[in-house]
Amino acid sequence: MPARDQLQGRSGHFLRAPGRRRVSPAAIGYARGVGELLTLWTRASKLTRVATDQAMGRHGVRVGQNLVLEVLWDDDGLTPGELA
DSSP states (O other), X not given: XXXXXXXXXXXXXXXXXXXXXXOOXXXXXXXXXXXXXXXXXXXXXXXHHHHHHHHHHXXXXXXXXXXXXXXXHHHHOOOHHHHO
């Protein structure tokens, strides 16, 4: 890939490939920022799921089962212990 300074024309504007629209450096920075955010969000989500699974596993419940237990508890008025 050509260096950034090779992509700039004399006026300082970025050149574009035929048939493609010009992309500003700000848009590129924004896209990178969004990509980094999604990467961090995914990592945090996976870590949270593992920690939750470990915490609930001590009580014999897997991730997802807690949602069923919550609905049953709300509808029946029974505690999770009573449902078990």
